[in-house]
Amino acid sequence: MAILKTENLTRLFGGLAAVNHVNMEFRENEILGIIGPNGAGKTTFINVIAGIYLPTEGKIFFNGQDISELQAHKRCRLGIGRTFQLVRPLQGLSLHENVMVGSLFGKGLSQREARKKAEELCEFLGLSDITRDITRMTALEIKKMEIAHALATQPKLLFLDEVMAGLNSDETMEMIDLVRKIHSQGVTIGIVEHVMRVIRELTDRVVVLDWGEVIAEGPYAEVSNDPRVITAYLGEEA
Amino acid sequence: MRNLRYLLYIAILIVLLTLPIYTGVYLLNVMDMILIYLALALSWDMLVRSGQISFGMAGLFGVGGYAAALLHLNAGVNPIFSIVLGGLAAGVLAWLIGMAVLQLRGMYFAIVTLALAEIFRLIVRNLPDLTGGPEGTVLPSSIFAGNSTKTYWLVLTVAAVSVMASEIFRRTRIHFALTSIRNDEIVAKSSGIDVFKYLVFIFVITSAIQGIAGGAYAHIYGFVSPEGSFSVDFTLLPIAMALLGGMHSTWGPVVGALLLGVASEFLKLKIPYGHLLVYGLIIVITILFFPQGIVGTIGQKLKKTHTA
Amino acid sequence: MNVFGKLKQSNYQIAIISVILAIILAAWKPHVLVEGIQRACLYAVIALPMALILGIVGIINLAHGDFMMLGAYFAYFLNVYTGMDPLVAIFPALLAFFLIGIATYRAIIKYVLGAPELNQLLLTFGLAMVMEQLANLLWTSRPIKLPLKYVSASATFGSFTFGTFEFVYIGAAIIVLTGLLLFLKRTSTGQAALAVGQNPRGAKLVGIHVDRTYLLIFSLSIALVGAIGAIFMTRHSIFPLVGAPFTMKSFCLIAMAGIGNLTGILWCSLILGLAENFVLSFRGYAGWADLLFFALIVLVIMIRSRQRQVK
Secondary structure, three states: OEEEEEEEEEEEEOOEEEEEEEEEEEEOOOEEEEEOOOOOOHHHHHHHHHOOOOOOEEEEEEOOEEOOOOOHHHHHHHOEEEOOOOOOOOOOOOHHHHHHHHHHHHHOOOHHHHHHHHHHHHHHOOOOOOOOOHHHOOHHHHHHHHHHHHHHOOOOEEEEEOOOOOOOHHHHHHHHHHHHHHHHOOOEEEEEOOOHHHHHHHOOEEEEEEOOEEEEEEOHHHHHHOHHHHHHHHOOOO | OHHHHHHHHHHHHHHHHOHHHHOOHHHHHHHHHHHHHHHHHHHHHHHHOOOOOOOOHHHHHHHHHHHHHHHHHHHOOOHHHHHHHHHHHHHHHHHHHHHHHOOOOHHHHHHHHHHHHHHHHHHHHOOHHHHOHHHOEEOOOOHHHHOHHHHHHHHHHHHHHHHHHHHHHHHOHHHHHHHHHHHOHHHHHHOOOOHHHHHHHHHHHHHHHHHHHHHHHHHHHOEEOHHHHOOOHHHHHHHHHHHHHOOOOOHHHHHHHHHHHHHHHHHHHHOOOOHHHHHHHHHHHHHHHOOOHHHHHHHHHHHHHHOO | OHHHHHHHHHHHHHHHHHHHHHHHHHHHOHHHHHHHHHHHHHHHHHHHHHHHHHHHHOOOOOOHHHHHHHHHHHHHHHHHHHOOOOOOOHHHHHHHHHHHHHHHHHHHHHHHOOOOHHHHHHHHHHHHHHHHHHHHHHHOOOOEOOOOOHHHOEEEEOOEEEEOOOHHHHHHHHHHHHHHHHHHHHOHHHHHHHHHHHOHHHHHHOOOOHHHHHHHHHHHHHHHHHHHHHHHHHHOOEOHHHOHHHHHHHHHHHHHHOOOOHHHHHHHHHHHHHHHHHHHOOOOOHHHHHHHHHHHHHHHHHHHHHHHHOO
């Protein structure tokens, strides 16, 4: 059963097609990897799904409902969550408060409920003994806070945009476990990554984007041997 | 600790309420102006918390003043009720403008607000039959027949309303929404916040407060005029106060209003024509050297000593 | 290529509108046409330097009109103390205000470039207030004017007369516009400035000295607007607040034309100049003419607001 389906999804910026006639399906409760060389349009794709950009052409269906023209905050409330590549914690709010924002508005909880939920999520992600100012947190902690923030909106479909970037080997393993934990709670996950090890270990299926188009689809083992994919990443043989 | 704070607040409130008992008319009049500016400074700050700046306070202040004065004069509306209606008029106007313009933010919105004061002033100026034209309109009498104690309590109420509004904005989820929007609208949107709706809401509420302040001012001085009611004073001074005291807080604008309010009394005596210059300088110097304002800078210093 | 296509389209549309308006006016109220064009060029020549700063340095200078006011007073005092004709005073004004621009940038503007837009708006707002109030203190709000003979030169064409001195504005607008376009597109400094305007970080990476570019562009803009003040002084009476409305009007023009579209500013100012003069030509509506600009700026921003909604 498809939780998210895109039909011919296209997004133009001027003359450039950042997302080019993409037909993609997210099956319920799967972990789908989205890979592709830099500039392939992965983050733009997420932005279009999340509602930051409206599609120029094509449609998006979430649980059967056409959300192509729906405003971003309404998509969030329907259950689409995402993290951001360049993490920007909200200044002026504490760690818990940052997470609370998701619960307050993504889910409409009261302040007390949101605070409790934020504490639960921080514990779930291993963030509970942090009393420092958010400006003093490590990269890993901030990334976890990002994820907690997204989880606070109780998404049914969660996009993780390069969460592994900048993590060392141990931290990456920790993050992989975390993603598995989140998945076990029933969340469908779309994960954009450059670190292939993560894709190999976590995903059921992989979609490869290049120049905004889907050039390959399937389990990682197949896709990683596809000549088109190799060309996209490494370039043509001389 | 918390009990001590509540006691302090109650003490301050009592002092403020009973001020007329032991101070003279002059001081009460000074307090009147300070409190009106305080309301304006707070309302400006509340909008700033969302990341938007308004340079149009004088416009909404004047609209409220004219609405209150004209309703009282031409429709016989009770003065206090007319002040409330003045606030309503300003709020409705803000709603219309906000709905039309708030998809654009930052400098576009700021410039539109800058234009607002001028537009309203010119409209009022050019409709002499309705508004008395360039000379303005005089009200038959000041509110409460000029009784300075009752006038003071009126203004105190207006200021109290703005303080309450500011605190509500700090303690409810509105605080979270504003801070998120101010930091990063895209993140805010992705968290489920309807950014546009919140911005219009804030703009309407703060404009309504400005309208109420304008209505009170009109009734206290018994006079509205294009130059007087839409004077740049009502934009410049509150901004200087909020900046000096410290943005993004309730105490900041309050401290700024008290400091600058008292200072401006002195300035008016010493340099009768230079006081606006001083406010401009304060804005420039504050932005350059301590954008956090007094309360903000003290707050930061305290934080540093705690986490050392 | 497509982006340029669209740009040209909107310029064409605006140009066509203004030409149609011009033809209608030529038949109906010819002096509105002539005076409208003259006034339009005044607006354009003031708006162009502001557009320069906005497009390249990226900040909006709310004190822009007040620098023009200072330029006007500068020319006035130069005339009073040395008898120099204000039109000649353009040259010392250019120099003086270039230096003033450098000083302002170094002392003040530089510090808020990295700060949030709020701070920049507030700073230039405060600066504008300071300049206006300082002028008020020093020179009082009494309007002053130079009794120059040549400004009342006029010509008669058939049945209507119009001032010929104001053609200076048209000349100034064309000179400034072509000068800026040549500078930005043909000189290496200008092209570097364009690059900085589009992508400051990228420009820095290829070795362009970003801070120096900002300094140059900012000072150039102030120099231009100060010199324009000298021209302005010849024909108008000046007072401390004379410059403020021009800040608003300049921004209105920039918002209409779109940031970075210098030629568009000329066309937009044509439409506005003609419209303003048109309203003025009806007796009794003089007060409303001023409103036109302000109402227009709200309208323009509303339209852009709607456009933005399509994300």
